[in-house]
Amino acid sequence: MFDKLTRYLDSVRARDPAPHSRWEILLYPGVLALGLHRVAHWLYEAKLYFLARFVNHLSRFLTAIDIHPGAEIGENFFIDHGFTVIGETARIGNNVTIYQCVTLGGTNPTNGVGGKRHPTIGDNVIIGSGAQVIGPITVGERARIGANAVVTDDVPEGATMIGLKARSTLVPAEEWVREFIPYGTPCDEPCAPSRDCVEKLESELAALRVEMAELKAAIPTAEVARRSGAKRG
Known part of the structure; x- marks a missing residue:
């Protein structure tokens, strides 16, 4: 377990040059929110919904990050800064980075049935600050969502989305193959x-x-x- 935590903290440090040690990363609101979400999600799967919600509210109070206990999140997930909302049916893959003020929001079902109404985010996706990803769409692996983009349709693998409503834009191959691009937007x-x-x-x-x-x-x-x-x- 300690090795897994160490790998996670190192993955955060690889994406953020600001911290001087792993101990400092432990104080990040995104790291604390993810840790509390793991607890809330375990309670949610055990159908202890009230306790799951309690942990969720505690996490939101401490971090200003609201992750519904039902959201499924993979390994090495990093929320940089905070003020993020992630809905109940959101599915997030591995090595995903989200910057501040992002919403993974849901649509309002017209048939009265909740169902899948939040996005599915593939592995190695980067979502820039202020972006709004809405509805039961799929964001393909290695996609980049630029700052303040509004995404309501499926995003192909490796695409870079910008604007309102977001549109795909081509980037050079040397940018595409990079493991990490801050804020999901080449300069x-x-x-x-x-x-x-x-x-x-x-x-x-x-x-x-x-x-x-x-x-x-x-x-x-x-x-x-x-x-x-x-x-x-």
Whole structure:
């Protein structure tokens, strides 16, 4: 058990350069929330729902992270910072990283039956801060969800999702094969299309300004020529 805890703390340290020791990682709210969730989930599976909820509420009070006791979470799960909500039927694979203010939310069933209504997150997924992943969708392995993205459809394996509503964007192979990308968003590629569009608009605006200046300069010349023609007449 100690070896398993050590491996987990080392996996967190590999994704976060801030801690100086494993002891420091033990104080992380995400680590504490996960530990309490393991207890709550065990109680939930034993059908001790009230006790499971009690542990859940205690965890939320201490960490500002709300993980429903029914959620199934794999190994080496890391919530960086906190303020995260994970619903009852969420399924999370191994080596998943979630940043602050993320919601793995559910849809409102119209037939009155709960069922599967929260996302399934594959192995090695990274979800950036503020992202909202909603409904009984599947996020494929090694997918990246960019900050503040809103995802309501299935995400293919290895895709990087950005925007509202989130769309897939291609990234270079050297970015895709990297084991870990902070916040799930490479620094350059996902923003390149919008940056190119802005640069194009700025170029067109500069050209229009030049044309306007030329037209303003030409107006007095045309007026002088008109008056000279009138006098000759």
